[in-house]
Amino acid sequence: MNHKTRLKISSWIVLAGMMGILGVDQAGAQQAVPVIVKAVMTDRFVDRVEALGTLRANETVELTATVSETVTGVHFDDGQRVEAGSILVEMTNEEEHALIEEERSTVAEAKKQYGRLRPLVQRGAASISLLDQRRREFETAKARLRAIESKLQDRLVIAPFAGIVGLRNISVGALIEPGDLITTLDDDSVMKLDFTVPSIHLASLKTGLPITATSPAFPGRRFEGTVASINSRIDPVTRAIVVRAILPNPERLLKPGLLMQVALLKNSRDVLVIPEEALIPSGRDNHVLVVDQSVQPTLAQRRQVTTGGRRPGEVEILDGLQFGELVVVDGTLRARPGQPVTVIAVDGGDEPLARLLKRDRKGAGQ
Numbered sequence: 001m002n003h004k005t006r007l008k009i010s011s012w013i014v015l016a017g018m019m020g021i022l023g024v025d026q027a028g029a030q031q032a033v034p035v036i037v038k039a040v041m042t043d044r045f046v047d048r049v050e051a052l053g054t055l056r057a058n059e060t061v062e063l064t065a066t067v068s069e070t071v072t073g074v075h076f077d078d079g080q081r082v083e084a085g086s087i088l089v090e091m092t093n094e095e096e097h098a099l100i101e102e103e104r105s106t107v108a109e110a111k112k113q114y115g116r117l118r119p120l121v122q123r124g125a126a127s128i129s130l131l132d133q134r135r136r137e138f139e140t141a142k143a144r145l146r147a148i149e150s151k152l153q154d155r156l157v158i159a160p161f162a163g164i165v166g167l168r169n170i171s172v173g174a175l176i177e178p179g180d181l182i183t184t185l186d187d188d189s190v191m192k193l194d195f196t197v198p199s200i201h202l203a204s205l206k207t208g209l210p211i212t213a214t215s216p217a218f219p220g221r222r223f224e225g226t227v228a229s230i231n232s233r234i235d236p237v238t239r240a241i242v243v244r245a246i247l248p249n250p251e252r253l254l255k256p257g258l259l260m261q262v263a264l265l266k267n268s269r270d271v272l273v274i275p276e277e278a279l280i281p282s283g284r285d286n287h288v289l290v291v292d293q294s295v296q297p298t299l300a301q302r303r304q305v306t307t308g309g310r311r312p313g314e315v316e317i318l319d320g321l322q323f324g325e326l327v328v329v330d331g332t333l334r335a336r337p338g339q340p341v342t343v344i345a346v347d348g349g350d351e352p353l354a355r356l357l358k359r360d361r362k363g364a365g366q
Helices: 003-021 094-123 128-154 199-204 353-365
Strands: 033-039 041-064 071-075 087-091 156-158 164-166 181-198 210-214 223-234 240-248 259-275 279-281 284-290 299-310 314-319 324-329 339-346
Touching: 003 299, 033 284, 041 164, 041 299, 071 284, 087 181, 094 128, 128 156, 156 259, 181 259, 199 240, 199 259, 210 240
Parallel strands: 033 339
Antiparallel strands: 033 324, 041 181, 041 259, 071 087, 087 156, 164 181, 181 240, 210 223, 210 259, 223 240, 259 314, 279 284, 284 299, 284 324, 299 314
16 A cells, blocks of 8 residues: 555544534534523613612601600601691790680771771761871780790690601600600601712713612511602712612511612613523624524524623624524534534523423423
């Protein structure tokens, strides 16, 4: 056997080995690779901006005294819910009550004198100047009565709105002075959630955007709300802007000061979506294997795609695919571009991929 004959035989041996590696049978046909596919779907997609926020009551106030007096009555308990206008604290006011009774009598007498003089003036039996004097006395008495009632009001602490009071810091008999904290009052029917967002998202921020909020204090609970207002200034240090959202609180679970994990949902749109496992990264590019069952044999076609946003298990496709096309979700490591494939299952989204694989293995075993 000469040198050329030995070289030709060696070349055939190497070629035969490569054909075996590529899965080519003796007849020269590539073996079909079993794959599971899923159709490209259209779905609603949103961009998520995550942040940390702090809850505030819808309305909140620290109740204090405006005069120096002794407390004569406390009409609330710690954590009690009160209605707007409820009297919470009374202070010494006997003198004011006596003055009010005296002034009411004065107002009644002045009104009576003014009423008696009016018909006399009409008949010409009394002068108009005397009538003006009686009117002035009547109006002055009413003004003094309002002033005394205002002083009495200062000796009452009244709830300005409905809500829940905090801890009581006074007792009956205590002498309180202006500025002394009596208690707090919070309207927790709805809560304000303040959080900061990087200014890079400023163009897409607007009122009405939906948000979801969670807290370790309530595992498994999600609270939904909407953006109500956006601050007029950006922090020059952090380059972030404060956004305020409103969260309904019908169960009164949320409390002011609670730290919340916020997800701001913006740029809602309908896009093409594929499973994340269908992507084949290649450097900075992404590819998928597309299966066209309308032609025979069924081949896997490599297609470059442009991706957008992501969410757990799914990827937004901006370019490269069309609605309804079938992409390989299981078998991307085994199948090669241009290689025949056998579709063993179509993932409809209503059954986990692991169960599809298990079911098809059982079918193959039977």
